[in-house]
Amino acid sequence: MNLLFDLDGTLTDPYQGITKSICHALKTLGRPVNRQMDLRWCIGPPLKSSFAKLLETDDGKLIQEAIAIYRERFGTVGLFENEVYEAIPETLETLRDDGHFLYVATSKPTVFAKRIIEHFDLGKYFRAVHGSELDGTHSDKTDLLAHILQRERIAPAETIMIGDRKHDMIGAKSNDICGIGVLWGYGTRDELEASGAQACIRYPEALRTAFDK
Known part of the structure:
Protein backbone atom coordinates (compact mmCIF):
# COMPACT_ATOMS: atom_id res chain seq x y z
CA MET A 1 0.00 0.00 0.00
CA PRO A 14 5.12 22.45 14.74
CA TYR A 15 3.06 24.71 17.02
CA GLN A 16 5.87 26.84 18.46
CA GLY A 17 7.66 27.46 15.19
CA ILE A 18 4.57 28.27 13.15
CA THR A 19 2.82 30.47 15.69
CA LYS A 20 5.94 32.42 16.65
CA SER A 21 6.69 33.06 12.99
CA ILE A 22 3.11 34.20 12.38
CA CYS A 23 3.32 36.59 15.32
CA HIS A 24 6.66 37.88 14.01
CA ALA A 25 5.05 38.68 10.66
CA LEU A 26 2.06 40.40 12.25
CA LYS A 27 4.25 42.51 14.54
CA THR A 28 6.52 43.51 11.67
CA LEU A 29 3.47 44.68 9.74
CA GLY A 30 2.32 46.71 12.74
CA ARG A 31 -0.65 44.51 13.53
CA PRO A 32 -1.56 43.95 17.19
CA VAL A 33 -0.73 40.52 18.60
CA ASN A 34 -2.65 39.28 21.62
CA ARG A 35 -0.70 36.75 23.70
CA GLN A 36 -3.97 34.93 24.30
CA MET A 37 -4.61 34.64 20.56
CA ASP A 38 -5.42 31.04 19.60
CA LEU A 39 -3.50 30.21 16.43
CA ARG A 40 -4.00 26.45 16.48
CA TRP A 41 -6.35 26.76 13.51
CA CYS A 42 -3.43 28.04 11.41
CA ILE A 43 -1.71 24.66 11.51
CA GLY A 44 -2.80 22.69 8.47
CA PRO A 45 -4.33 25.18 6.02
CA PRO A 46 -2.20 26.88 3.34
CA LEU A 47 -0.40 29.91 4.81
CA LYS A 48 -1.98 32.22 2.24
CA SER A 49 -5.50 31.54 3.51
CA SER A 50 -4.41 31.87 7.15
CA PHE A 51 -2.87 35.31 6.62
CA ALA A 52 -5.90 36.45 4.61
CA LYS A 53 -8.03 35.76 7.69
CA LEU A 54 -5.52 37.13 10.20
CA LEU A 55 -5.05 40.35 8.25
CA GLU A 56 -8.72 40.52 7.29
CA THR A 57 -7.82 41.28 3.71
CA ASP A 58 -7.90 39.94 0.17
CA ASP A 59 -4.98 42.19 -0.82
CA GLY A 60 -2.66 39.70 -2.48
CA LYS A 61 0.38 41.99 -2.19
CA LEU A 62 -0.06 42.40 1.58
CA ILE A 63 -0.60 38.67 2.05
CA GLN A 64 2.56 37.86 0.11
CA GLU A 65 4.49 40.41 2.17
CA ALA A 66 3.30 38.69 5.36
CA ILE A 67 4.32 35.29 3.99
CA ALA A 68 7.78 36.60 3.07
CA ILE A 69 8.31 37.99 6.57
CA TYR A 70 7.03 34.75 8.09
CA ARG A 71 9.47 32.72 6.01
CA GLU A 72 12.43 34.90 7.01
CA ARG A 73 11.99 33.65 10.58
CA PHE A 74 10.57 30.21 9.88
CA GLY A 75 13.30 29.31 7.39
CA THR A 76 16.10 29.99 9.87
CA VAL A 77 14.60 29.33 13.31
CA GLY A 78 10.96 28.30 13.22
CA LEU A 79 11.20 25.07 11.27
CA PHE A 80 13.30 23.54 14.09
CA GLU A 81 10.97 24.77 16.86
CA ASN A 82 9.25 21.48 16.31
Whole structure:
Protein backbone atom coordinates (compact mmCIF):
# COMPACT_ATOMS: atom_id res chain seq x y z
CA MET A 1 0.00 0.00 0.00
CA ASN A 2 1.11 3.58 -0.71
CA LEU A 3 0.82 5.65 2.47
CA LEU A 4 0.83 9.44 2.16
CA PHE A 5 1.59 11.25 5.42
CA ASP A 6 0.79 14.85 6.21
CA LEU A 7 3.64 16.55 8.09
CA ASP A 8 2.38 19.25 10.49
CA GLY A 9 0.15 17.75 13.15
CA THR A 10 0.69 14.21 11.90
CA LEU A 11 4.41 13.45 11.97
CA THR A 12 5.57 16.46 13.99
CA ASP A 13 4.10 19.10 16.28
CA PRO A 14 5.12 22.45 14.74
CA TYR A 15 3.06 24.71 17.02
CA GLN A 16 5.87 26.84 18.46
CA GLY A 17 7.66 27.46 15.19
CA ILE A 18 4.57 28.27 13.15
CA THR A 19 2.82 30.47 15.69
CA LYS A 20 5.94 32.42 16.65
CA SER A 21 6.69 33.06 12.99
CA ILE A 22 3.11 34.20 12.38
CA CYS A 23 3.32 36.59 15.32
CA HIS A 24 6.66 37.88 14.01
CA ALA A 25 5.05 38.68 10.66
CA LEU A 26 2.06 40.40 12.25
CA LYS A 27 4.25 42.51 14.54
CA THR A 28 6.52 43.51 11.67
CA LEU A 29 3.47 44.68 9.74
CA GLY A 30 2.32 46.71 12.74
CA ARG A 31 -0.65 44.51 13.53
CA PRO A 32 -1.56 43.95 17.19
CA VAL A 33 -0.73 40.52 18.60
CA ASN A 34 -2.65 39.28 21.62
CA ARG A 35 -0.70 36.75 23.70
CA GLN A 36 -3.97 34.93 24.30
CA MET A 37 -4.61 34.64 20.56
CA ASP A 38 -5.42 31.04 19.60
CA LEU A 39 -3.50 30.21 16.43
CA ARG A 40 -4.00 26.45 16.48
CA TRP A 41 -6.35 26.76 13.51
CA CYS A 42 -3.43 28.04 11.41
CA ILE A 43 -1.71 24.66 11.51
CA GLY A 44 -2.80 22.69 8.47
CA PRO A 45 -4.33 25.18 6.02
CA PRO A 46 -2.20 26.88 3.34
CA LEU A 47 -0.40 29.91 4.81
CA LYS A 48 -1.98 32.22 2.24
CA SER A 49 -5.50 31.54 3.51
CA SER A 50 -4.41 31.87 7.15
CA PHE A 51 -2.87 35.31 6.62
CA ALA A 52 -5.90 36.45 4.61
CA LYS A 53 -8.03 35.76 7.69
CA LEU A 54 -5.52 37.13 10.20
CA LEU A 55 -5.05 40.35 8.25
CA GLU A 56 -8.72 40.52 7.29
CA THR A 57 -7.82 41.28 3.71
CA ASP A 58 -7.90 39.94 0.17
CA ASP A 59 -4.98 42.19 -0.82
CA GLY A 60 -2.66 39.70 -2.48
CA LYS A 61 0.38 41.99 -2.19
CA LEU A 62 -0.06 42.40 1.58
CA ILE A 63 -0.60 38.67 2.05
CA GLN A 64 2.56 37.86 0.11
CA GLU A 65 4.49 40.41 2.17
CA ALA A 66 3.30 38.69 5.36
CA ILE A 67 4.32 35.29 3.99
CA ALA A 68 7.78 36.60 3.07
CA ILE A 69 8.31 37.99 6.57
CA TYR A 70 7.03 34.75 8.09
CA ARG A 71 9.47 32.72 6.01
CA GLU A 72 12.43 34.90 7.01
CA ARG A 73 11.99 33.65 10.58
CA PHE A 74 10.57 30.21 9.88
CA GLY A 75 13.30 29.31 7.39
CA THR A 76 16.10 29.99 9.87
CA VAL A 77 14.60 29.33 13.31
CA GLY A 78 10.96 28.30 13.22
CA LEU A 79 11.20 25.07 11.27
CA PHE A 80 13.30 23.54 14.09
CA GLU A 81 10.97 24.77 16.86
CA ASN A 82 9.25 21.48 16.31
CA GLU A 83 9.14 17.96 17.73
CA VAL A 84 8.34 14.50 16.45
CA TYR A 85 5.27 12.93 18.00
CA GLU A 86 5.95 10.02 20.33
CA ALA A 87 6.09 6.61 18.60
CA ILE A 88 6.16 8.08 15.08
CA PRO A 89 9.68 6.80 14.16
CA GLU A 90 8.88 3.28 15.36
CA THR A 91 5.57 3.34 13.52
CA LEU A 92 7.15 4.48 10.26
CA GLU A 93 9.84 1.82 10.57
CA THR A 94 7.25 -0.93 11.08
CA LEU A 95 5.15 0.21 8.13
CA ARG A 96 8.17 0.42 5.85
CA ASP A 97 9.47 -2.98 6.94
CA ASP A 98 6.03 -4.49 6.35
CA GLY A 99 6.33 -3.57 2.70
CA HIS A 100 4.35 -0.34 2.47
CA PHE A 101 5.62 2.60 0.42
CA LEU A 102 5.69 5.82 2.45
CA TYR A 103 5.56 9.40 1.16
CA VAL A 104 5.26 12.82 2.78
CA ALA A 105 2.37 14.91 1.39
CA THR A 106 2.35 18.41 2.92
CA SER A 107 1.11 21.86 1.99
CA LYS A 108 4.35 23.21 3.46
CA PRO A 109 6.94 24.20 0.84
CA THR A 110 9.03 21.19 -0.14
CA VAL A 111 12.26 23.05 0.63
CA PHE A 112 11.20 23.39 4.30
CA ALA A 113 9.57 19.96 4.56
CA LYS A 114 12.74 18.18 3.40
CA ARG A 115 14.87 20.04 5.93
CA ILE A 116 12.50 19.11 8.76
CA ILE A 117 12.33 15.46 7.71
CA GLU A 118 16.11 15.19 7.49
CA HIS A 119 16.66 17.16 10.73
CA PHE A 120 14.61 14.59 12.64
CA ASP A 121 16.20 11.64 10.80
CA LEU A 122 12.91 10.53 9.24
CA GLY A 123 14.08 10.57 5.63
CA LYS A 124 15.10 6.91 5.70
CA TYR A 125 11.46 5.88 5.99
CA PHE A 126 10.12 7.78 2.97
CA ARG A 127 10.46 7.21 -0.74
CA ALA A 128 9.88 10.91 -1.41
CA VAL A 129 8.85 14.19 0.22
CA HIS A 130 6.20 16.14 -1.69
CA GLY A 131 5.13 19.66 -0.74
CA SER A 132 4.22 22.95 -2.34
CA GLU A 133 6.35 25.40 -4.28
CA LEU A 134 7.28 28.77 -2.79
CA ASP A 135 4.91 30.45 -5.26
CA GLY A 136 1.97 28.50 -3.81
CA THR A 137 1.74 25.80 -6.47
CA HIS A 138 0.37 22.56 -4.95
CA SER A 139 -0.41 24.22 -1.60
CA ASP A 140 -4.00 22.99 -2.00
CA LYS A 141 -4.15 19.36 -0.87
CA THR A 142 -6.42 18.29 -3.73
CA ASP A 143 -3.90 19.59 -6.28
CA LEU A 144 -0.96 18.20 -4.33
CA LEU A 145 -2.35 14.68 -4.11
CA ALA A 146 -3.24 14.68 -7.80
CA HIS A 147 0.34 15.70 -8.52
CA ILE A 148 1.74 12.93 -6.31
CA LEU A 149 -0.43 10.24 -7.93
CA GLN A 150 0.80 11.30 -11.35
CA ARG A 151 4.44 11.88 -10.40
CA GLU A 152 4.82 8.60 -8.49
CA ARG A 153 2.59 6.66 -10.90
CA ILE A 154 0.52 5.15 -8.11
CA ALA A 155 -3.14 4.12 -8.22
CA PRO A 156 -5.73 5.80 -5.97
CA ALA A 157 -7.16 2.41 -5.02
CA GLU A 158 -3.75 1.41 -3.64
CA THR A 159 -3.17 4.67 -1.76
CA ILE A 160 -4.15 6.03 1.67
CA MET A 161 -3.85 9.63 2.90
CA ILE A 162 -3.09 10.02 6.61
CA GLY A 163 -3.56 13.45 8.17
CA ASP A 164 -5.02 15.49 11.01
CA ARG A 165 -7.05 18.20 9.25
CA LYS A 166 -10.04 18.44 6.94
CA HIS A 167 -7.84 19.56 4.05
CA ASP A 168 -6.17 16.12 4.05
CA MET A 169 -9.51 14.32 3.92
CA ILE A 170 -11.02 16.61 1.31
CA GLY A 171 -7.93 16.20 -0.87
CA ALA A 172 -8.06 12.44 -0.49
CA LYS A 173 -11.78 12.21 -1.32
CA SER A 174 -11.37 14.47 -4.35
CA ASN A 175 -8.74 12.08 -5.70
CA ASP A 176 -10.63 8.86 -4.84
CA ILE A 177 -8.08 8.05 -2.13
CA CYS A 178 -8.99 6.54 1.23
CA GLY A 179 -8.52 9.11 3.99
CA ILE A 180 -7.51 8.17 7.53
CA GLY A 181 -7.71 10.87 10.20
CA VAL A 182 -5.32 11.04 13.17
CA LEU A 183 -6.49 12.48 16.48
CA TRP A 184 -3.17 13.50 18.06
CA GLY A 185 -2.84 16.57 15.82
CA TYR A 186 -4.92 19.72 15.36
CA GLY A 187 -8.19 18.47 13.89
CA THR A 188 -11.16 16.98 15.74
CA ARG A 189 -12.96 13.74 15.01
CA ASP A 190 -16.02 15.74 13.92
CA GLU A 191 -13.94 17.81 11.49
CA LEU A 192 -12.25 14.76 10.02
CA GLU A 193 -15.36 12.60 9.68
CA ALA A 194 -17.40 15.46 8.21
CA SER A 195 -14.67 15.91 5.58
CA GLY A 196 -14.66 12.28 4.49
CA ALA A 197 -12.33 10.37 6.83
CA GLN A 198 -13.09 6.68 6.52
CA ALA A 199 -11.58 6.02 9.94
CA CYS A 200 -9.89 7.92 12.76
CA ILE A 201 -6.83 6.72 14.68
CA ARG A 202 -6.17 7.89 18.22
CA TYR A 203 -2.51 6.82 18.66
CA PRO A 204 0.39 6.40 16.20
CA GLU A 205 0.94 2.82 17.35
CA ALA A 206 -2.48 1.87 15.97
CA LEU A 207 -1.24 2.61 12.45
CA ARG A 208 1.19 -0.29 12.64
CA THR A 209 -1.57 -2.86 12.14
CA ALA A 210 -4.17 -0.72 10.38
CA PHE A 211 -3.31 -1.58 6.77
CA ASP A 212 -3.23 -4.76 4.78
CA LYS A 213 -0.36 -5.15 2.38
